[in-house]
Amino acid sequence: MIRGLFLVLCLTLAAGFAALGVWQVERLQWKEALIARVEARLTAAPVTPPTAGDWSPEAVYTRVAVSGVFEHDRETLVQAVTEQGPGWWVVTPLRTGGGIILINRGFVPDDRRRPDSRPGGQAPGPVSLTGLLRESEPRGGFLRSNAPEAGRWYSRDVEAIARARGLTEPVAPYFIDADATPNPGGFPIGGLTVVKFPNSHLIYALTWLGLCGLSLAGAWLVFRQGRRK
Known part of the structure; x- marks a missing residue:
């Protein structure tokens, strides 16, 4: 009974860690696209500022x-x-x-x-x-x-x-x-805008996927011991 519960727990954790890993991969793709868009804006020719009705936070930088x-x-x-x-x-x-x-x-x-x-x-x-x-x-x-x-x-x-x-x-x-x-x-001194986006999503994704692998390994060990008995 305890072995079965532990097996279910390992599989549940593995599913949760896998979902978190996939989510971080999706966040990584989003962040890389965002950085690419902003870098393109920083080097583009200046345009007319938007009106209040046309303004969107997506236009920053x-x-x-x-x-x-x-x-x-x-x-x-x-x-x-x-x-x-x-x-x-x-x-x-x-x-x-x-x-x-x-x-x-x-x-x-x-x-x-x-x-x-x-x-x-x-x-x-x-x-x-x-x-x-x-x-x-x-x-x-x-x-x-x-x-x-x-x-x-x-x-x-x-x-x-x-x-x-x-x-x-x-x-x-x-x-x-x-x-x-x-x-x-x-004075004043302009041009001091800091354009920096933290991007640790790959590390987070590898961490979650690694924990998923460990949970699956634990489930396999519990399952194998049950089969032997």
């Missing part, structure tokens, strides 16, 4: 080109940790012919947090820029929530920033990370 006028008086600083060290993202509304788009103009270190300490950083008049489409970040930072009333921002939450800055015109539901084109005075 698409290169876009846009023109307009910055509203520097409604700038928002969002905490950031980059290859340049800790500091701030400079998120500025860009007024375009189709509404407002929030632009992450780039990074400034802590000693250049105040607008008056960033000489030349605020370009007046019409501008044109190229960058990457990014999805809004409404969940705040790691273990920290945005506090708009206190002016503390840990993520680039488009809707919350637009509301806090009194942007009543239509605001795009995404933001744009500006590329590395130098800004006047050298």
Whole structure:
């Protein structure tokens, strides 16, 4: 009786591990296709940003080109940790012919947090820029929530920033990370977008399939001992 139950347990575990292994193989194929799509977008010619109705998170990391006028008086600083060290993202509304788009103009270190300490950083008049489409970040930072009333921002939450800055015109539901084109005075520093997708699905698949094999081996040993008796 006990041997039979153990045999059933081994076969059940083997089936479960096999299902998990197949699922990880499917995830591996999905992740590799995603990486290929994003890499193609990063090297493609820039296109016009989508309208609010055409926007989909599937379009993230698409290169876009846009023109307009910055509203520097409604700038928002969002905490950031980059290859340049800790500091701030400079998120500025860009007024375009189709509404407002929030632009992450780039990074400034802590000693250049105040607008008056960033000489030349605020370009007046019409501008044109190229960058990457990014999805809004409404969940705040790691273990920290945005506090708009206190002016503390840990993520680039488009809707919350637009509301806090009194942007009543239509605001795009995404933001744009500006590329590395130098800004006047050298700050903010653009082009620091990190495009990296963890891809450990092959290791996970081999692990689950290995456990499946061990479970089948255990079932075979139990079955063989039963036949001998």
